[in-house]
Amino acid sequence: MGGYLGVVLLDQVSKRYGRGPWVLRDLTLEVSGLTVLSGANGTGKSTLLKIAAGVLRPTSGGVERPASVGYVPERFPSDVKMSASSYLAHMGRVRGAEAGDVLERLGFVGSTTAPMSELSKGNTQKVALAQALAASDLLVLDEPWTGLDASASAELVSLLEGRTALVSDHEGHLASATRVDLAGGHVTIELSRVAAPDALEVLEGVRSVQARGSSVRVVVAPERSDQVLAEALRLGCSVRSVR
Numbered sequence: 001m002g003g004y005l006g007v008v009l010l011d012q013v014s015k016r017y018g019r020g021p022w023v024l025r026d027l028t029l030e031v032s033g034l035t036v037l038s039g040a041n042g043t044g045k046s047t048l049l050k051i052a053a054g055v056l057r058p059t060s061g062g063v064e065r066p067a068s069v070g071y072v073p074e075r076f077p078s079d080v081k082m083s084a085s086s087y088l089a090h091m092g093r094v095r096g097a098e099a100g101d102v103l104e105r106l107g108f109v110g111s112t113t114a115p116m117s118e119l120s121k122g123n124t125q126k127v128a129l130a131q132a133l134a135a136s137d138l139l140v141l142d143e144p145w146t147g148l149d150a151s152a153s154a155e156l157v158s159l160l161e162g163r164t165a166l167v168s169d170h171e172g173h174l175a176s177a178t179r180v181d182l183a184g185g186h187v188t189i190e191l192s193r194v195a196a197p198d199a200l201e202v203l204e205g206v207r208s209v210q211a212r213g214s215s216v217r218v219v220v221a222p223e224r225s226d227q228v229l230a231e232a233l234r235l236g237c238s239v240r241s242v243r
């Protein structure tokens, strides 16, 4: 893979935390322009964004990101002792690009010299956005409107115009952006006589396998449910229900 400017490419990315259920499975994603990630709570939006930004490794699969990536996490740490101006200067040196007038445009009204831990939630978010928006190739923004007032929210929409960005947005600020829905629905298969749950867990499309008393509940992507059912029967499992 090579040469994607302003585009993050996730190639067959899967992620699970430890031995927990699969949060993402075989996800391939190219981003150009504004792309909004949607999906119910817990479907893996923040996980995907962390992987795209490079702060979390996928369990498997490849990620290629451009050189200059700006990331705003879902929650900015609340205990940063550095001041906003020191933080932005530091990030500017790391990135080789200044934050420019983003703070002013977003209507920042706090102190740029006080510790950031003393800033209000909205003003902290504006600093987080200012450092990220200095990146030139790709923005990865997790709920970036959190804590912003109406005028800062509208300004952020205009700041994102023409940018390449992967954004989670519960509130529909970017109505005209490309949408990637992580929910995609699921099929739950209840099995008994399961000798080897591990053999089910590795099947394509399987999101989780949970023992429940004498049965095992398998959550599967809808497009793979027929194949998983067939494989479960081949492994000698009995099917109790599919819904």
Ligand SMILES: Nc1ncnc2c1ncn2[C@@H]1O[C@H](COP(=O)(O)OP(=O)(O)OP(=O)(O)O)[C@@H](O)[C@H]1O
Binding pocket: 017, 020, 023, 039, 040, 041, 042, 043, 044, 045, 046, 047, 048
């Ligand atoms: N550090 C972690 N350790 C273990 N499990 C985690 C961790 N982070 C996230 N998860 C799990 O991964 C799943 C996806 O979480 P994630 O935060 O990516 O979802 P989300 O779509 O961003 O949710 P929300 O809309 O509520 O912010 C959830 O089941 C969550 O419990």
